[in-house]
Amino acid sequence: MPRGRKSKLRARENRRQAQEDDLVGTQATVGVGEEFRSASSPLFKGISESSLIAGSCCNPQVLQRATAVSHTEPTYRDPLDETVVLSVYYLLYKYQMKEPITKADMLRNVIQVYRNHFHEILKRASAHMEMVFGLDLKEVDPYRHIYVLVNKLEISYDAILDDVREVPKTGLVMAILGVIFMNGNCATEEQVWQMLNVMGLYAGRKHFIFGEPRKLITKDLVEANYLECRQVPNSDPPRYEFLWGPRAHAETSKMKVLEFMAKIHDTVPTAFASWYEEAVKDEVERARARATAKARTAAMASARSRAMATNSSCPNKV
Known part of the structure; x- marks a missing residue:
């Protein structure tokens, strides 16, 4: 058999074997x-x-x-x-x-x-x-x-909002918190829905992962204290805006949310200069608050120890 024909047959056999392996x-x-x-x-x-x-x-x-x-x-x-x-x-x-x-x-x-x-x-x-x-x-x-x-949320998000049998929704929560942060810490309903629509989530249309989005953001996340929803002052017809809830402040930070948003945009947090500066200030304030709370706890513990020592050294009354 000519050498060229043998080579073609060998190449064809190799392709067939590769397809079978795949x-x-x-x-x-x-x-x-x-x-x-x-x-x-x-x-x-x-x-x-x-x-x-x-x-x-x-x-x-x-x-x-x-x-x-x-x-x-x-x-x-x-x-x-x-x-x-x-x-x-x-x-x-x-x-x-x-x-x-x-x-x-x-x-x-x-x-x-x-x-x-x-x-x-x-x-x-x-x-x-x-x-x-x-x-x-x-x-x-x-x-x-x-x-x-x-x-990404630090404390007990799964136990409260995500039943252990369901798929975690933390990614969506972080994205909403990011929109709020990057709109002056208060995002309008329209701004939140603009982001949700980009992700393929629409009001009244049940999503295969996140369920009905309107219920999730206006009821579930609000009741779980991850979001605060309030009416825009003097709006007629009524319009609403969203802020971080107390649990969002407790379980994440502006820096962590900014890092998450930077990954979505395939960049680094410092690329968002003004937001990065705000996030750094927030980190400093959080560290100062933690130090103050730690010092207060230590002072209370020391005071209790001194009180116990004083009580134990008092002579018994006859």
Whole structure:
């Protein structure tokens, strides 16, 4: 057989083998994904795979695609993208079960044939976890490669607003707080809805992750004290505006929210000069308040100790 023909046949056979390998890899990861999605927990109910298609969520266009594309299923998806999607399902599952995530488990249960792409897959999946769900992936053991997911809100957001059976909504909360902060710490209803519309959320239209948006921002978040909603003075017909609620001030900060917004816009906090300056001042004030509270607590403890010592040294009366 002529050498040129042999080369063509060999190239054709290599392409066929590569296609078969991709198919096997996709089938294997899809099988694993079905296992997590069909778990007894209702965590994944209503979540469309296409809403989690891989890619950087660090700009408004991609954030919009990540949260709003659920109504359009693609006819083809790159196998690596499919693995990122399944990795997001897996990370959400581990978060709900309150279990640590290990590299070994991810390679065995999800990534499998794409183990050489582990770092890329984990980076893209963690970007979705942060931007859409407000969960940070932290490596707690760099030697055994053990990770945990940490909510961006510090105290007990999950226990109050996000039932353990539901997908976290912290990403949306951080985005709303960012809009409020970047509009002079008081955003009009129109400004908030402009941001929500970009993310694919509309009043009266139930979202596959966040539910009915109007109820969420005017009732759930207000009742949980993350937002304050008040009528604009002298507005006729009535118009409303939003401010940070007391729990927002307690569980996050202007600097953390600015960092979140900077990632959405694929930049750094210092790029927003005036807001960064305000956030720095806020950090200084918060540090001063913490120091004052700590000093007050120490003074009270010292006073109690002196009082107890004085009482114990008094002679017993006959």
